[in-house]
Amino acid sequence: MKTMVIQIRSGTMMNMDTNIAVKLAKAALDKGYNVRMFGYGESVTIIKNGQDPKRFPNVGKETKELLGKGLEVVVCETCCKARGILRGEEIEGTKIGSLTNDLSRFVAEGDRMVTIAR
């Protein structure tokens, strides 16, 4: 089975990048790909529990739904600390990890990488 890696850097409420990333992940999972998503910079908000964007798409909720379908989501710990996002605040099943350990693993295991950023 092929593995797609998505590197995302925009925050959940900045623009539609995270929505696109989650939709891309869903489409790839539906086609039978493994999908790994790594969040860097502002995009670490993807894993924050309790997102409630009212009339806008709830990226956290959509991400949570995909975890059950095999999506793996890791975000940068340094970026989280910089933004005051602490361990224990992440959606269950997501991980606050690191570039060195987790993005490297994703790259090593991956067949294709898509970068979504501006």
Next chain:
Amino acid sequence: MAQSLLILVTKAPYGFEEAFAGLRAGLGMLASGQVPVSNALLVGEGTLNAVAAQKPEAVRMPSNAEAINDLLEFEAKVYVVKEDLLHLVGDVPLLEGVELIDWERARQVIDEHDMVTTF
């Protein structure tokens, strides 16, 4: 399974987080031992990251020059597209160890890597 990653740096230093992050990501690949080859290609405003005279202490930011030097110490290649640099700042001294290339060679470099990610 990817054996090589190219970090394509498009953003200028210090005004954005991306260039520093990308260079550190490249270093992280090598430090992890999981990705054997991790190189950087500086294009557009990203070429400014290789300018020798940069003074990050003036803005109290982490040094992108140091990030490039760390990559070079790990035997990564750091390529700089000459046309883009000349267009922006002319013929200025660059950090020792970076490699000036033209766009034709840059396209080859991109093609030589299993994965490319942009910062």
